[in-house]
Amino acid sequence: MIVFSNGEPVEFLTGSGALAYDGRGWIWEYPLRWMGILNPHEFTIVVKTLTLRPRKGNLRWYAPWRAVRLIPGGAVNAVGLTNPGIDWWIRTCYPRMRRMGLQMVVSVYPESVEEARAFAEKLRPLQIAAIELNASCPNVAHCETDTVSHVHSLAVALREAGHPLIVKVGYDQPYVAIAQAVEGVAEAIHAINTVPWRLVFPERRSPLARLGGGGVSGAPIRPFVREAVRRLREHTHLPIIAGGGIATLHDLEELWALGARAFSIGTLFLRAPWMPNRLVRAWRARYPERSQQPTLSAR
Numbered sequence: 001m002i003v004f005s006n007g008e009p010v011e012f013l014t015g016s017g018a019l020a021y022d023g024r025g026w027i028w029e030y031p032l033r034w035m036g037i038l039n040p041h042e043f044t045i046v047v048k049t050l051t052l053r054p055r056k057g058n059l060r061w062y063a064p065w066r067a068v069r070l071i072p073g074g075a076v077n078a079v080g081l082t083n084p085g086i087d088w089w090i091r092t093c094y095p096r097m098r099r100m101g102l103q104m105v106v107s108v109y110p111e112s113v114e115e116a117r118a119f120a121e122k123l124r125p126l127q128i129a130a131i132e133l134n135a136s137c138p139n140v141a142h143c144e145t146d147t148v149s150h151v152h153s154l155a156v157a158l159r160e161a162g163h164p165l166i167v168k169v170g171y172d173q174p175y176v177a178i179a180q181a182v183e184g185v186a187e188a189i190h191a192i193n194t195v196p197w198r199l200v201f202p203e204r205r206s207p208l209a210r211l212g213g214g215g216v217s218g219a220p221i222r223p224f225v226r227e228a229v230r231r232l233r234e235h236t237h238l239p240i241i242a243g244g245g246i247a248t249l250h251d252l253e254e255l256w257a258l259g260a261r262a263f264s265i266g267t268l269f270l271r272a273p274w275m276p277n278r279l280v281r282a283w284r285a286r287y288p289e290r291s292q293q294p295t296l297s298a299r
């Protein structure tokens, strides 16, 4: 468990995108929620990434397979940040999530420092656990030549909102340098986002080749996550949220042993939506002391 400076504890987070924009999940998950098999209250809900203005991206509700495909053990997606924008979310989803009593983290993708300041202004009055800076979407072009200082500037601007900040990094980025740069600004580092297809399957053509190949999630990226968590633990002091292919108790145990103190679950909701809550309960039953909120003196 990680406890933020505002007292909010996070242990199991939904990967951004896993339970849509408001924690109720995607439409096909509703029946599972109604039956109590999928319970969003056992998670910190990380909202699907929002941009300042609505963004078309590649996802079309009438043909989702054009941008998301299942592959053995995982998925590949090239959603490209399709979303209706932060103002829509604040108007429509935020009040609903408050009413539902969900603990929320708002994932944002600012394209510039000015946009990050605008996000901070909009998010400042809200009661949220944290903001997550999505610094790592593999499906949009990143044109900054110096990623590290760019991410640092965005993080500093977002901190103006007064909420704890999580920085989500990708395997294809200088993630150790980014984590070192945002120490003292961010309160946690989240490793990792989806991994570009060409790094996971260099010899194979992606089913989403016409959209740049897409980002791989689920079991095929397990080794990438382990490497990232290990390197981050060696080189930074930031608490680590680990995510990528988590599907079993063994995954959680391994990531914990490597130094992660909170976990993010994404593709498992897509492939087996009845599993994530079972996993949380199994972990808490097996390791109750790890899920306990530390006392002030022990933090």
Ligand SMILES: Cc1cc2nc3c(=O)[nH]c(=O)nc-3n(C[C@H](O)[C@H](O)[C@H](O)COP(=O)(O)O)c2cc1C
Pocket (backbone or CB within 6 Å): 014, 015, 016, 017, 018, 048, 049, 068, 075, 076, 077, 079, 081, 107, 134, 168, 192, 193, 194, 216, 217, 218, 219, 221, 243, 244, 245, 246, 264, 265, 266, 267, 268
């Ligand atoms: C269809 C889909 C959409 C996603 N959308 C987002 C997103 O909007 N923002 C983000 O930061 N990550 C997004 N992700 C990445 C996940 O949040 C997660 O970091 C990644 O998939 C690795 O974890 P997993 O293997 O448990 O899914 C998405 C993943 C998938 C499969």
